[in-house]
Amino acid sequence: MDTLKVLTRIVLPTFGKGVIIRRPAVEGLAERFNLDLTAVRLMQQLRQKHGPAPLLLKIPFRPQLLLLDPRDVELVLSQSPEPFSPATKEKRAALNHLEPGNVLISNPPRRAQTRPYHEAALATSERHHPLACRFQTVIDEEIERITSTHERQELNWPLFATAWFKIVRRLVLGDSAREDKGLTDLLNHLRGRSNWAFFLRKDAKLLKEFRRIVQKYVDRSEAGSLVGFGSKDHLVDLPSQIAQWLFAFDPAGMATFRTLALLATYPEHLAAAQAEASSREIERPLTRACFLEALRLWPTTPAILRETTTEIAAAKVEAGTGLIIFTPFFHRDDANLKCAHRMEPSIWIDGNDALPLNGFIPFSAGPAICPAHNLVPLVATMAIGAVLARASIKLTSPRMDASALPGTLNHFTLKFDAQRSPSPAARTPKALQRPY
Ligand code: HEM
Structure with missing residues (x-):
């Protein structure tokens, strides 16, 4: 019965919303029926009933271990790709449609070849990507275009998305x-x-057509672009790697837009983010922490999956068993977290973006952590700053209660009243004032 409940209340809604691209109608239903918090409640009940050890779901032909304790999350993520491989059957089936050679679904030797390409091009270990100066220029130009047409206008997802995907x-x-x-x-x-x-x-x-077009841009290798910045190691199947970048910037846009909604819900944080936007500093710790909060509250990767590569005799787990880390449970576990349903930027203010022992893993953790875990918050804070420097925003839909944030926030239907600031501060941060 418990396995059936997990399938119907966790797995089905998660896959229904769309794991690779969101389905707006199902996301709307999830918001309306509070499906994400219902799933968190079920996880809490399972932990109460069975204890915090990983729970084996006896799904025919595909047993899965459901993790219920952050200590196991930390352990599993720190031991990737072996014995806990990110290249699960489900991920291989999904990503094969789009990026068959991607690092995410590679075996360990192939992963050892492809992962360094991402780490170098996305400057994984650097807080500020070497192309940050150019990013700021592009972001300012595109956000200026959507905020300068009227003194007062509605800022909604279709408008924001036009600018975002050009960026x-x-x-x-x-x-x-x-x-x-x-x-x-x-x-x-x-x-x-x-x-x-x-x-x-x-x-x-x-x-084939998609890969042909991406390859065309790879061959062009424009200065100032990530493909131009990355190596030209054709052994890594560049279109497969770059497809992931293009696709994963979509959730980054959703989280950026949700951060604006969060800021509009907490006036004191909005004022602080506005001050950061006009400070001309590239490092904007509060805005960055709020962005990470948007990812904690509404994780864009709700299920981090692994598969055992060997039998784990001590735990009686066979090779090929799936592992499910359902992030909304760890991020919103109100049995253990006071801030489960409100924004608490102080979680991230010391500069972390992965706290696996606390269960906070918006970008995952360990050797397979998202290689854009520094790049994404940088681009997002720049975009948030670009909006706040040009307009004062008020959230008009939906209504949000700062002390009880919703389990799902449908980014497709977010709406703001955006009033152009009297002297739009199209400012380039101080640290970036050098010619690109
Ligand atoms: C909100 C935005 C994003 C979030 C929350 C996010 C999160 C994640 C997560 C959770 C994983 C899975 C890691 C695992 O299985 O342990 C991942 C993998 C990955 N992400 Fe991101 N990501 C985002 C945006 C991006 C962007 C914009 C890029 C590229 C420009 C990117 C590149 C990758 C790559 C290449 C992988 C595969 C890493 C590997 O398997 O070694 N991500 N990301």
């Missing part, structure tokens, strides 16, 4: 990709197929 294409592929909306549409189509994983045949023709 993404320019940062990843270069300025010549700015208007290539066709590529984003093609990517989204393939992501839509990825959502169906095993249940849909691969569209080899469309995938």
Whole structure:
């Protein structure tokens, strides 16, 4: 019965919302029926009933261990790719539609080849990517375009997304990709197929076309773009790696937009973020912490999956068993967290972006941690700052209670009243004032 409950109340809604690309209608339903917090409640009941040890779900042909204790989360993530491999059957089936050679679904020897490509191009260990100066220019230009048309206007997802995906294409592929909306549409189509994983045949023709276009930008290798900054190691199957960058900037945009909603809900943090936006400093710790809070409260990767590569005799776990880390449970566990349902930027203010022992893992943790875990908060804080420097914002939909934030926040339907600031401060942060 418990396995059935997990399948219907956790697995089904998570996959229904779309793991690779969100389905707006299901996201709307999840918000309306509070499905994410219902899933957290079920996890809490399971922990109470069975204890905090990993719970084996006896799903026919695909047993899965459900992790219930942050200490196990830390242990499993720190031991990737062996014995806990990120390349699970489910992920391979999904990502095969879009990026068959991606690091995420690679075996250990292949991972050892592909992971360094991402770490170098995305400057994983650097707080500020070497191209930060150029990022700021691009972000300022695109946000200026959407905020300068009217003195007062509605800022909604379709408007924000127009700017966001131009930013993404320019940062990843270069300025010549700015208007290539066709590529984003093609990517989204393939992501839509990825959502169906095993249940849909691969569209080899469309995938070939997508890879051809990405390769064209790789060959162009524009200065100031991430593809230009990365190495040209064709052994790593560049289109497969770059597909992940293009796709993963979509959740980064959702979380950026949700951060604006959070800030608009907490006036004291909004004022502090506005001050950071006008301070001309590249390091904006409060804005960054609020962005990480948006990812904690509404994780864009709700399920981090692993698969055992060997038998773990001590735990009676067979090789090939799946492991599920359902992040909303750890991020919103109000049995253990006072701040479960409100924003608490102080969690992140000392500069961390992964606290696995506390169960806070928006970018995962360990050797397979998202290699953009520094890049994404940088780009997001720049975009948030660019909006706040140009407009004062008020959240008009939905209404949010600062002491009891909703389990799901549908980014597609967020709306702000944006009033152009009297003297729009199109400021370039101090540390960035050097010619690109
Ligand atoms: C809100 C934005 C993002 C979040 C929350 C996020 C989170 C994650 C998570 C949880 C993983 C899985 C790690 C694991 O299995 O342990 C991951 C993997 C990855 N992410 Fe991100 N990511 C984001 C954006 C990006 C962006 C923009 C890029 C590239 C520009 C990127 C590149 C990657 C890559 C290449 C991997 C595979 C890493 C590996 O398997 O070694 N991510 N990300």
